[in-house]
Structures are given as C-alpha cells and as structure tokens.
Amino acid sequence: MQIAATYDPEGFKDRGFVQAISEEGDAAGQPRAVADLEAEIGTLEAASAPDAPDHPRWIWPATADLAPALLRRGVRVDRCHDLALTEALLVAYEGRCGAPRSLGAAWARLHGLPVPPDRAEGTLEAPADNPTTQPALFEPDRSGLPPDADPLRAVREVHAEQLRRIAATEHPGRFRLLVAAESAAALAAAEMAHHGLPWRADVHGEILAEILGPRPVDGSPPRAMAAATAELAAALGVRALNPDSAPQVTKAFADVGVKLPSLRRWDLEKIDHPAIPLLLKYKELSRLYSFNGWVWRDTWVVAGRFRPEYTVGGVVTGRWAARGGGALQIARRLRKAVIADPGWVFVAADAAQLEPRILAAMAQDPGMAEATQSDDMYAALAGVFEGSRDQAKLGLLGAMYGQTGGGAAAPLALMRRRFPKATALLDEAAREGERGRLVRSHLGRTCPPPSERWQSAIAGDAEADAADDSNRRSGQVARARGRFTRNFVIQATAAEWAEVLLALLRQRLRRLDGAQLVFFQHDEVLVHVPKEHAAAAAGMIGECAALAGRLVFGPGPVRFPMSVHSVECYGDAK
DNA sequence: GAGTGGAGCGCC
DNA sequence: AAAGGGCGCTCCACTC
Secondary structure, three states: OEEEEEEOOOOOOOOEEEEEEOOOOOEOOOOEEEOOHHHHHHHHHHOOOOOOOOOOEEEEOOHHHHHHHHHHOOOOOOOEEEHHHHHHHHHHHOOOOOOOOOHHHHHHHHOOOOOOOOOOOOOOOOOOOOOOOOOOOOOOOOOOOOOOOOHHHHHHHHHHHHHHHHHOOOOHHHHHHHHHHHHHHHHHHHHHHHHOEEOOHHHHHHHHHHHHOOOOOOOOOOHHHHHHHHHHHHHHOOOOOOOOOHHHHHHHHHHOOOOOOOOOHHHHOOOOOOHHHHHHHHHHHHHHHHHHOHHHHHHHEEOOEEOOEEEOOOOOOOOOEEEOOOHHHOOHHHHHHOEOOOOEEEEEEEEOOHHHHHHHHHHOOHHHHHHOOOOOHHHHOOOOOOOOHHHHHHHHHHHHHOOOOHHHHHHHHHHHHHOHHHHHHHHHHHHHHHOOOOOEOOOOOEOOOOOHHHHHHHHHHHHOOOHHHHHHHHHHHHHHHHHHHHHHHHHHHHHHHHHHHHHHHHHHHHHOOOOEEEEEOOOEEEEEEEHHHHHHHHHHHHHHHHHHHHHHHOOOOOOOOEEEEEEOEHHHOO
C-alpha cells in the first residue's frame, strides 16, 4: 500500500496529511489531516508486518526532513519513495543535472510555474549536549511549495509524474531499482546518523597523548609539534619558521640551496636533505592535531558516539557525502577508538575489489568475469600481467581512472589486448565525455553536463589566434572530461550496487534484535550488534552482496565477495 | 574581519 | 613528454 504523507507547511510542526494512493499514483482514499504526522506514520507502520502485502510505502517529499524526527520518536519506517532524491535522479537523466529537486520545484516545473531554488541545507551545528534534543516547535518548511498549494495534491501529482518519467527511461526496471535503493539508502543514512558510531573519547585521548604529547592548556602547539618545528628550523639554519606556510618553507629551503617542486609529500620524499624528514614528520603530526585532535573529539564525540550527517546522492557519482567531522575520512590510526559497547561487536564488511568486479559485470567481459571467481582478482590475473599482481592492479585501476603513461603503460597495453570488452566499455565512456555527451551508470544515474569551462574551451578553440596553444588546452580539458566520464560509469555503478546491498541488509537486520547499521563508506559497512548475533549478521552480509549483484546485473558469473570480520575494535577489522 | 581559492592530506 | 576518478577538511594567502 502506498501512502502519501507530508507535513502541513502552514501549521505546527507535527501537523500533516496522509492519503492512500494506488500503484499507478492515483488517489485511492480520502485525504486526511492528522494532528501528529509522526505518530500517525508510527501507527500505520505498526499496523502490519513489514513483509505483509499491505504494508505502507511512504511517498513523501524528502526523507532527510522526516526520518530524523520519526527516529527520535522511535518510529522505524520500512520503505519509502523519496520525491526529492527521485527528482534529482530524473532531472539528471533528462540532462538537467543540478536543477532544483524539492517537491515545490518539481511541482512548479510540472505546472510551468517559476521554479524556486532548493533551500540551502543548514550548516551542521556541532551536536548539543543532549543528542536527543527536541526540535523547535515550528520547523522551517523546506518543501518549496507556494503557500496556497495543496501539499498532499502536490505530492500525488509529482509522484505520478515521476512514475511516468521513470517509465520513459531506456531501462525502466533498472531505474525503479535505483529509485528504491536510493530511497532506502536515505532511510539507512538517517538511522546511522541517529545511532552514531561508537567512539571512545578516552581511547582517542590516549592515541593523541602518545603521538602528540599532553594536551596543551593554552592553545599552543602540542609538545611533539613544537619539537618538530624547532628541529626543522635548526636544520634549515633559521631562527623561526611556520611549517604550515608554503612561502616560508619554500624560501628557507631555497636559502640552503634546495629547490622544492612542491610541498607535496610525494615530491618531498624524492629530495635528499636532512630537513625533509623533519618537515614530513611535522606535517603528519599537524594533520592529526588539526583534523582529529582534541578539538575534533570534544566537538563531535558526544555521549560515546560520533554523529556525522550523511547526504545520500551528495556526490555526482551517487556516493554519499558526509558533513561534520570528516566522517568518510576517518584516519586509520584513529579507528582504534571505535570500540563496540560491552557485550557487542562490530561486524565490519567491505566489498573486495569492487570496481573491477563492477567493470567485469557491466562489460560482460568473460576473462575478467572468470577472474572474479577468486577473492583476489589481482592475484588471479597476475598470470596475464607477466606474473605480477602489482602490474595487474595497475592495469585495471589505470584503465578505470584513465591513466595512460608512467609505469601503467605496459599493463594497460596488456589490459587492452586481454580484456577487449572491458576496455571498449571504458574507452566508449571516455569518448562520449570528450565529445561533451552524457554517460550513465548501469541503473541510469547520469553524469552532469560539461562545465562552462569545458564549453568555452572547446568554443574558444575555433576563434583563438594562438591555435596551437588553444588546441592543446582544449584537448586537455576534453581529455579531463573523458577521464571523468570513464570513471563515472564505474564509480556510479559501484555506488548503486553498494546502495542495493545496504537496502537489503537494512531489511534483513531487522530479524536480529538490536542490530544497528552504524557506518557506511562507499564499499564498506559496519554493523553494531550484540555478540550472539555476530555470526548471523556476517552471514546476512554475504547473502545480501550476492543478491545485490543479481538485482543490479541479473544472473551472471561475476562474484561480489565481501571480506567480513567480527571485531570489538574497528581498528582490528583490516 | 569575513569570504574565497589553492595547496595539501587522507579516505574510498 | 606526460597525461588517475570522487570527496571533506584545514591551513595559508589573498581580496574586499
């Protein structure tokens, strides 16, 4: 059963409307005003089992606006159709990537009215002392609907129109799966933000103290950083130096006769001078201090949980973005602070070599598909690449990233010869990009059109006097676009496979009392679960990975193995 | 003093 | 001759 649901944009926070609608998107019941929309949703969710045929699928403006409030009240929703996320997928498919996606925008487009811009998402505030703080009585309305519009009717109309547009895509079944997975992912993201990632502030503090020294009381740099700065200055023969200042560092090295091509670690490591290791040491310490130091811990770890906010579809390729605390860049050495509650464990799973497997499945390349039978594709292909696993990895990754030169040249040539179908798929995507065309993932997520810079570089090509220079530049811009589209088809399809996996896993984990999804990072998932359920959760992850492969690509030979570990500490997972 | 852009790092 | 995709975050330098 599908139920349209929306807050009353005019009313108190909790007021809203619901109405049953048919599979085709038509009204199938009377609209009802309810005094407490969240309670109403909870009641209807609880009225039937999740796998019952009449269990609700909520058609609503935006999961990100509704799900947090529902979770605060203990309401867990099973399925939804997120109109804003779907609208974003559809406008991108139709070549208008980035067009406003709110319910109000979609409704205005439908009626030929001026389209309001999306309301900027508020910047994420550091969490308050009490993470369950009640929201304000009036929530700002983000729907973008004009005040005189009937919100329920807008939901109904936009939904019906979206169903029509989905049916008009080249592969409607695939697109429907994409919409379902994206909507389920939004529910999962809200749940993860609600649960938070277990984080031991005391263990974090021990790591910092060990590496940086005691916490400074006055905002001065910690002991180890001050020492590294002093040693660096001494080695360069200067009295004082700010190692974070590129001009100062460049000049100090120049004064001792060393020309630095850049301050990147990669470039610095090639230079033989006693001050270089000191500079690298400083950069390492400084990164920890400024990015994940005491200030970070005190800001983001509240009541034993790290609570970032995830943005589903926040990246053009369909990967999630995260705001707050750099959630998708948790440094490896800090994962020691991610420790399960007493009696609980993490079941940590990551998809092994996901992107080459995605390529094998998309391209239906028999040689690559054969290699996916192994848990280590690169090792399985070493024979093809003159016995070297490293060369196999270089060839596969280089082909997907658009690398051409350097050490990758030889393995890329082998890749081209031995896996022609896979190479052809990538080359085709790159060619389309270089011509300014759009490319799509397997399920239909579509890349943005070329930037203005790209357009003007190509256009400027014809007019420029210095034709050589201009040609070279426009060629560079076109090739950069080609590398983007080449990678897009793989990264975007990998992201949708991962979202399908997440959607399946989220459903299945309901059977395990207490199990919580607490972290998701592109191809990796962390489940926090009572110890006695760890084996069951691990089994579910493997099953869901295999099922995700069949749902996205249909039956086929490509394997998607997961590497799964039950650990008390995330740092022990790999 | 606030805002912007680039450099650089580290996660996938 | 060389030519690697996506992000978030922090720093500095620079501009207004």
